Amino acid sequence: MREEAEVICPACHESIPLTVDPDKGSKTWVEECCVCDSPMTVRLLVDEDEEYTISVKEVVEAVDDAEGGDILEETKVTCPACWEIIPLTIDLSAGSQTYSEDCSVCCRPMTVRVWVSDDLDEHTVDVEAESD
Incomplete structure (x- = not known):
């Protein structure tokens, strides 16, 4: 059954309204955002109880590094400690990965989780605060 949800571009x-199934x-x-026309990656996660969550991320073009064959993407995330929006450079050619990185604003560590599809066409980046 299709449902209407609200997400933040x-x-x-x-x-903005979003229809999900x-x-x-x-x-x-x-x-694309119906207000600013910017593309965004929408991820719908449905659990075994049929409850769902929706996350949205800004789409940024990937850059192919001709020398090393790396596919680097500049993306923006919100620091889970200070809530500042910060840039991260992700190497999509490394595939799905989890690593620790310090926020460039508050210097607190955060766990970065990157999921990359096998064909490198789709990916998501999630961050969470590291426990003390």
Whole structure:
């Protein structure tokens, strides 16, 4: 059953409507903001109790490093400690990964989780505060 949800655009920070269909299970897709036309990656996660969560991330073009063959992407995340929006450079050619990185504003450590599809066409980046 299709449902209406509200999400915050990661580019313009406006609340926008989004139609999702949790009955079809978890999926990730790219959608344009109806306010600023910026593309965003939408990730719908449906658990075994059919409860769901929606996360959205700004889409930033990947850059192919001709020398090393790396596929680097500059993305923005919100620090879970100070709530500042900070840039991260992700190496998509390394595949899915989890690592620790310090916030460039408050210097507190955060866990960065990167999921990359096998064909490198889709990916998501999530961060959370590291426990003390």
